[in-house]
Amino acid sequence: MDFLAAYDAIPEDDVPQRVSLLRQGMVADKAAVFAQLRAQRPVFSTPVGVFVTRHPDVLEVLSAPGTFTVGVFGPALEDVLGAPFVLARDGADVHWRERGYGQLVLAAEDAPRVRELTASVADAVLDEAVARGADTFDLIQDYARPAAARVAIGYLGFTGIDEDILHGCTRAMQWAFAVNPERDPGIHAAGVAAGRELHDRVAEVIARRREAADGTPGDGPGVADGDGLGAASGRGAADGAAPGRVSDDVLARMLRISLPAEYAFDDERINANLVGYLTGYQQNATQCVATAVKELAVRPQALAEARRLAAEGDPARFDAFVWEALRFHPFVPVTPRLCVRDHTLAAGTPRQTVIPAKSVVLACFASAMFDEEVLDAPAEFRPGRPPAHNLVLGYGAHDCVGRYAASVILPELVRRVLLRPGILPLPGGERELDYAGTPFPQHYTVSSGRPAGNAT
Template sequence: MSSFLNAFDSTAPADRWRMTRDRLLGDDPLPFYAELRDHRPVLETPEVTLVTRFADCAEVLRRHDLFSVALYKTKQGTYWMAQDDTAEHQRQKSVMYAVLDREDVPGIRREAAYLAASALDAADGGPVDAIATLTRAVPVELVRRRFGFADAEPADMLEWSYWNQRDAFWNQPFDDAFVDDPTGVVARREAANVEMRSFLIDLVQRRTVALEAGRPVDDMATRLLRLSNSGAVRFDPAAVMLNLGGLLIGTVETTSHAVVNALEFLSRDPDRLAAARAAARAESDGALDALIFEALRFRPAFRFFFRRCERDTPLARGTDYERTIPSGKTVLAVTHAAMFDPAAFDGPDEFAPGRSPTNTFHFGLGLHECLGRAIGAAMIPEIVRSGLLLEDWRPAAVERRPGTVPHNWSWTWETPASDRPVCKQPA
């Protein structure tokens, strides 16, 4: 038996989740994960059960019939992502996949590169909070330009996005002991959604008038309204608004978190940082992307995904650690741990750019895999690149709250914009 598990077993059950959570969200959780994978791959506490091996995490995320997203329903209401394999889920997700045209992704990447470079040029060496100025600001501006939010205030969009993410991911029942004011977080999310809904009602009305007048605006709102008005598929204006809001909420915080984690990890090792800077200056995107997504294996935006067990379910069948997960139990698929499982990765502890992204959990897995996977895979590297091009970049420590979410990150640098590669505005 190892150090954590000795302490865990000698701790009162009521205190076990707290000590486990401290290790799960700590700065260096990899030794903790290895201990669990080796000695107790399914760890049970009164509040949650943790799963840490690759095969078991994959089963939890793929078996939506047994491990559901029911915990999202009180946060996201009727939104299809809070449903499992329903007709509405499949219909609305299919519509969104269709209108999030993959042919648009290269243009989105170029636009992200331009916006990131412009944000740092305007900052003129700092000091600057990179999260407010860059890692959140760039995805917000892309949402404004591409998804129909051109008339929204960026500060409002940040509020709408932040409080929805905060409530959904960091204000669940198993978080109650660690959140100062859980009901206050819910109230902030509800207030944000009242404001966002008011904006979206007005947006849909204006885009409808423009369509009827033969002067359509080329954005996501118009694409969805055209489809809605066609009657070809059941997708009413309420669904248009709900999905436009979902695009904002799903884009900003997750992109920011991934960018910060990748940059922070690369910066901790001089050799990795030098390789990343060389890749950032090269014309090919492949080497840079490989470095960034391997960095995110070590420091993912999400260390776990949570699900609710819908009926008594055996997990890890046929192994010496098989357990039956009881109905109603919250399960944490600790995918960060799973990405270091030697049963699924060669040399998992080695930093090895070029691993297949299809064997990672960066964008989730199964029915609830990230809708914007292709867009995120384009945006994230370009925002990271902008930081790597600051040769004398001096970042402070990242301030994170709640949990592992980046909140503030002060940067300074001296490299003038004229010494960095020119990034032209896309046509």
């Protein structure tokens, strides 16, 4: 379909029809629409916002948080969290101060230990899925969802909170602030209610941790495993620690840090940050497992090589296959910004465009990562591309604050699947992600590796 010809044929004042066609195109063949926009209309003004599709232009937007702010979704996110948060703000008052705080508690040096934790959790969840005895299982519901949540319990410190609550609340929260373009009041209210539930449960965990630190009766600060990270078990491990042992999960660090009083970083701020980290992690990690496996499965040669590298235990080489797979299906294909002052985008180029103040700007990651003028043969599956060509974890002031943990959790969750050769999407069903009426993949059927009909 010639998307632009069809779009231009609709009268300019028929906004509903233009918006409908745009959304249909994004669902039916987003890659084809983006390819045409990059070639013919790289800065594309529509009733829903200005689509920015070229790689350098996307980076320009995301490099100027003073001009292109998070004002599109920031207020909704703070409604959901009930407090300010780094992703919902720009500037020194909250964003830069708390981004620095996030880099301290979500430390880069955690990566090897987080990978080890992820491997242990993932293997246990896969064992449970296969042990049910069926010929198939749901890679999302039976594996990715619980594995991601248990890693969050062990690393972030959500001890004592059931994994289903962690997943269900964050789904409602992310739906409300990130994928609710019509601002449906019911979706928003559900997200706010979920945020309040998660806040209250985390407040209980914080209170128990404080009691334990004071030496008063309590459930303890969380089991510490051998590498210093909180252990994760089944359905949300209860807090508890051996005498004299201190958990080093993220929450424990947050409770140990003492900041000047003027920062007002009390337990409510700790709560909001911890819940915010989870909200930016749980759904995305769950989705990435399924989409990465899907993108490898539709490329048998790449899948075979990824399996070989997984078995060899070379994380750097294996991880490159996962990040390249996610380039083809990023969990955030488009990120919105609010232009607060007139800005000349791509100045000095043929596509130079003035973006008026108050415009919604849609920075298209899923297009930028296929920009033919920046990437060599972008349609080819090529692990090991330069880091700047992969925007899966974002770019600029609001890139993923937990990127060091994410950089090992996501590929390791996929690696544990590929280490079991019998676990594969069903023939002909490699692309069959079922969203079940939500914005997030909910089901992806894979074989369990058991002989057909063998339930023993």
